Amino acid sequence: MNKSGYHIAVVGATGAVGVEILRVLERRGFPVADLKLLASSRSAGKRLAFNGREYVVGELNSAAFADIDYAFFSAGATRSRQFVDAAIQAGAVVVDNSSAFRMRADVPLVVPEVNPRDLQDNKGLIANPNCCAAILAVAIWPLHVAFGIKRIVVSTYQSASGAGAQAMAELEEQVKAYADGQPITHKVFPHQIAFNLFSHNTKVMDNGYNEEENKLVEEIRKMFHAPALPIVPTCIRVPVLRAHSESVVIETERPVSVARAREILSHSAGVKLVDDAPNNHFPMPLEATGDLDVHVGRLRLADADSHSLALFISGDQLLKGAAWNAVQIAEELIKHR
């Protein structure tokens, strides 16, 4: 440990999540003694500001991790598979935002509000969950502890930026083309996203669920230590720039009441209760954007027997769904060092 702080590397620093990691490190006053920004050769040489100073982005290679304490990887699964080992060998603790290692038995997959103790078993590598899984986990974990969740049905409303900065730009370009009376074209997404929505743009697997949906199921099960928990996900892209929303119905082992669920969520870490029925004010992506907390509301009983609850959540998938959860993992590791 460096007395004045830590040597930090951000891999994929110019990407949508990489940029957010820098903003979150600033916002949290994270003790950064030295900062190394890394990206592919295409982005090397770019300059990025951090705490009022400019940093030049260096090219990602295996020799880049000397003296690094914490390396945040957010450059896709291929880059992670290629370079994470080098970072660990160099002595860095890696928080990896890609899907590359999430389901590996020897790699903890962590949302600090849910399973912080899993961090203890880390071997220099911690996986950061899929954005929808992280947001959902924060919202329903306290309900799982209280009532014992035995089934989850979840439909998502996922923003364009979940597919990266270029996808967000595509939505903006399509909307501008529409406003100008020009034809709408698409290249990042398989379909027009402006004024449209579609099943998540990942491959549909043999079980009928797409990759995003399968990640959601597997990752919630792993974090909750509930390997057989039934989860029925439907992942949908919507023409929102940022923040994912999810319509959730949980079934519970023990009786649930709206009043008790509301009370629990009102003091749960990482949750902001937005549940103002008289003013029709509930979680919305526009309000969740930029917030570290996940907004949770529309609490109501799902069936008459008081063993199920419906809720609606919105969370910034670049923050709790990615950058903030990654930085939070590093904060947690430092706390228990």
Next chain:
Amino acid sequence: MNKSGYHIAVVGATGAVGVEILRVLERRGFPVADLKLLASSRSAGKRLAFNGREYVVGELNSAAFADIDYAFFSAGATRSRQFVDAAIQAGAVVVDNSSAFRMRADVPLVVPEVNPRDLQDNKGLIANPNCCAAILAVAIWPLHVAFGIKRIVVSTYQSASGAGAQAMAELEEQVKAYADGQPITHKVFPHQIAFNLFSHNTKVMDNGYNEEENKLVEEIRKMFHAPALPIVPTCIRVPVLRAHSESVVIETERPVSVARAREILSHSAGVKLVDDAPNNHFPMPLEATGDLDVHVGRLRLADADSHSLALFISGDQLLKGAAWNAVQIAEELIKHR
């Protein structure tokens, strides 16, 4: 019966649904011998085209229904309560698109693909269901017949035009303001709709569900003659101009298979199967817009026990969710006259 066709009145002819009723009557070659367009004094005097001829919109009053065979009401619940009786007394059969009479025991609520026989009991008034209920009913009724649905969880993705032409215009204006770098304002919806989404803009009732959600539940139960069927709805507005989508999970009495469900839906009336996993091509509002059929796809088992099925649907809420279902009811009545 007039030999060359029927005397038709369209009440609320200048509204979003009224205009669509005219287009559907044209498109279906509906036997119109005479057409009377009616609206509030504010819209009276406007001219609308029908089958290449111009019609002047007259002012809605109780004396307007002499000699009318079929009156399509689409001017809101207040106008329907005020004028439907006069139309029936004048001898017209009324198809009412408002929510005013839908749950009255002596008024059939009909989707022709689902419960056409309920039309036989009509006393001159037939109610047209809520848009989400109509679209959902068409998609899942054939599955109910085959497998016996015992619970439905449904989350909606409802377009702006479901709230009327002004709401659709507001989404367009907000998108144009964004493209021009101008501030985004709202007045029709309680929140910004562009790049955002929110819980349906109807009042939340004591049971925790909003009016739209309660309609969906009550109307599906009435049409399916299943007064206690458990339905868990979440109704959400999304920044789509037209066509509603719904993410649906049904639980069934009898075992269900994806292959059998697909086969059934592939020849179900009013359904277009859009379920092309290799090309990631599933129901989308942009493709459902303008189509009389409801698009259904993403069929997959929800749980391992083969007693539940997940699906995704998109339907034009101005057509099957309103104008087309109303005209279809009239066609059905004529067929059995």
